[in-house]
Amino acid sequence: MSEEASFESLMRAGAGRRGTERLRAGETIEVTVLQVAGEWVFVDAGTPSDGRIGRAELEENGKVRVAVGDRLRATVVDPRPDGPLLAVSLGRGGAPVDGALDLALTSGTPVEGEVTRAVKGGLEVSVAGTRGFCPASQVDIGHVPNLEVYVGQRLEFRVLEIKEGGRNVILSRRALLEDRRREAAEKARERLAVGEDVEGVVQSVGKHGAIVDLDGVEGFIHISELAPHRVERVEDVVSPGERVRARILTVEDSPRGGLRVRLSMRVLAAAVAEAAPGASEEVLSATVVRATANGVLVQTPRGQGLVPLRELGLPPGADHRRAYPAGKQLDVVLVRNAGGKLTFSATEVARVEERRHYRDFTSAGAASPKPSSALGSLGDVLREKLARR
Numbered sequence: 001m002s003e004e005a006s007f008e009s010l011m012r013a014g015a016g017r018r019g020t021e022r023l024r025a026g027e028t029i030e031v032t033v034l035q036v037a038g039e040w041v042f043v044d045a046g047t048p049s050d051g052r053i054g055r056a057e058l059e060e061n062g063k064v065r066v067a068v069g070d071r072l073r074a075t076v077v078d079p080r081p082d083g084p085l086l087a088v089s090l091g092r093g094g095a096p097v098d099g100a101l102d103l104a105l106t107s108g109t110p111v112e113g114e115v116t117r118a119v120k121g122g123l124e125v126s127v128a129g130t131r132g133f134c135p136a137s138q139v140d141i142g143h144v145p146n147l148e149v150y151v152g153q154r155l156e157f158r159v160l161e162i163k164e165g166g167r168n169v170i171l172s173r174r175a176l177l178e179d180r181r182r183e184a185a186e187k188a189r190e191r192l193a194v195g196e197d198v199e200g201v202v203q204s205v206g207k208h209g210a211i212v213d214l215d216g217v218e219g220f221i222h223i224s225e226l227a228p229h230r231v232e233r234v235e236d237v238v239s240p241g242e243r244v245r246a247r248i249l250t251v252e253d254s255p256r257g258g259l260r261v262r263l264s265m266r267v268l269a270a271a272v273a274e275a276a277p278g279a280s281e282e283v284l285s286a287t288v289v290r291a292t293a294n295g296v297l298v299q300t301p302r303g304q305g306l307v308p309l310r311e312l313g314l315p316p317g318a319d320h321r322r323a324y325p326a327g328k329q330l331d332v333v334l335v336r337n338a339g340g341k342l343t344f345s346a347t348e349v350a351r352v353e354e355r356r357h358y359r360d361f362t363s364a365g366a367a368s369p370k371p372s373s374a375l376g377s378l379g380d381v382l383r384e385k386l387a388r389r
Contacts, residue, residue, distance in 0.1 A: 023047065023079040026107045031086065033070045041066065043074070049083035057088050075109035089156055101128050101159055101169060110156040110176055118147035125157065125171055132157070132169035141177050185259040188217040192251050192261060197268055202242045205234040212244060217259055221246060225264035227297070228341035229306045236292045237265075247271070269303050270340020281333075281352055286344065288328045291321040298344060302334055305342025311335070313347040 023029065023045065031043035031051055041058055045051035053074060058066050066072065074086040089110045104111045113127030122135040134157060136147060144150075157171035192198070192214065200212040200219060210226070212219040221244075226237040238244055246263035254260040286298035286307075295308040312320055324330070332344035333352050 023076045023084050025076055025079055026103050027076045027079075028073060028107050028109065029076065029086075031072055031074050033066050033068055033072065035068065036064055036066075043072070043086065045074075045084055045086065047084055049081070051084045051086045053086045053088060075103065075107045077103065101130060101162055104159040105162055108158065111159060111171075112154055112156050113171070114154050115150045115152065118151055123147055123150055125155075127157065127169065127171065130167075130169055132159075132171045134171040134173060138172035138174045141174055141181070184216055185253075188214070188259055189251065192217065192248060192259070194248050194251060196248050197245060198248060198263070199243060199245050200263075202238050202240050202244060204240055205238060207234070210234055210238050212246070212263060214261065217261060219246070219248075219261040219263045221263045221265060225249070225262075225266045227304065228266050228269050229297075230294075232293055236290055237297065266340070269342075281355070283331050283333060283349055283352055284344070286330050286332045288324050288326050288330070290326050291324055296320060296324045298330070298332060300332065300334075300342075300344065303340075303342055305334075305344050307332060307344045307346055311343075311345035311347055 029045060031045045031053075033041060034044055034050060035042045036055065039055050041053045041055055041064070042050040043053060051074070053072075055064060058064055072088060074088050076084055077087050078085040087109060089112050101111065103109065111127050113125040113132060115123050116126050116131075117124050119133075122133055123139060125132040125134055136144065138160075139147065139150065155173055156176055157173050158175040159169060160172050160175070161170040162168070163170070198214055198219070200214040203211045203213050203218070205211075207223075209220055209222040212221060221238075223231055223234050225246075226234065231237055244265060245268060246265045247268040249262040249264050249267070250260075252260045252262075284300045284302060286300045289297040289299050289304065291297070292306070295306050296312065297304065297306055309320060312324070314320055314323055330346055331349045332346050333348040334342060335345045335348055336343040
């Protein structure tokens with residue numbers, strides 16, 4: 001459907017709803033984007049005339065981040081009869097709003113301000129022509145060791161308190177981030193279901209496991225869920241920036257807001273390996289993922305598993321980490337599949353190939369025609385000699 005057709009259908013759908021809404025300044029409502037034109041984004045606010053939101057409020061890097069049909073939450077700045085003036089973030093884009101701080105306090109609408117300097121205990125912020133203060137505990141969800149990194153940035157805040165006739169304004173960025181995290185969690189809950197396989201990027205690794213970014217939602221893989229075999233160190237299996245696949249074990253609400261998603265690479269590997277037999281005569285091409293204290297972790301078409309030190313075929317005293325660096329190719333054979341825990345062998349490859357060659361030899365001998373008698377065989381030899389003359 002074209003944007004023009006979408007606009008017309010929205011206008012028709014909205015026409016029957018209009019004319020009954022009476023808005024109040026400071027009220028927060030849900031609106032639908034009808035059109036982007038000039039300096040304004042026109043929306044259906046349930047009023048006889050279209051509502052307006054300043055285009056600058058909805059721009060990111062010079063591009064409008066909404067489209068026709070999108071639904072937004074906006075605050076009524078001025079319920080004027082010729083079309084209410086709305087805002088999604090007061091002061092964003094440099095648009096002045098009379099009584100912006102009082103409006104932000106009563107409605108919960110974010111305000112945008114510029115961080116002018118870091119002071120003892122927090123940040124000093126210029127917002128709506130007023131000097132505001134954001135305590136260090138309210139700058140971010142987690143602890144911020146160095147507040148200087150925010151100086152010069154334009155950020156959004158929630159107004160927590162206005163004192164001394166507007167001369168003392170207390171702000172919070174943390175409250176806004178927590179609300180947005182909860183909203184993102186609700187949307188993520190629809191696509192993150194227990195038992196689903198997901199792909200994400202490792203953000204960080206620690207003593208107890210790895211944190212994985214699942215398109216804006218954090219997932220956690222405990223060290224015991226990283227692989228079918230025992231893992232001594234998390235960094236032996238995954239590293240920051242690496243893309244991994246895992247199975248969702250649980251999805252729970254986090255006490256800090258958002259979702260807490262527990263993942264398992266071990267369970268997924270076991271599921272993939274279930275179709276594979278316990279032992280195999282198949283020679284597999286493997287790639288070294290990394291060396292561990294117990295051997296070499298490899299990736300194969302059958303899944304990821306361990307080649308123990310005794311199965312590498314190295315001479316005594318040899319350094320397996322130097323002999324098998326990450327990325328090196330080698331041939332292996334699957335020798336054991338214990339509940340999805342795969343064990344491979346490099347030394348077994350030679351024996352498998354010997355058995356294969358012997359079978360090929362015996363099969364070829366069985367397929368050759370047998371001579372009917374010794375005389376016939378001698379006659380064949382004489383004919384060959386005569387043919388060579």
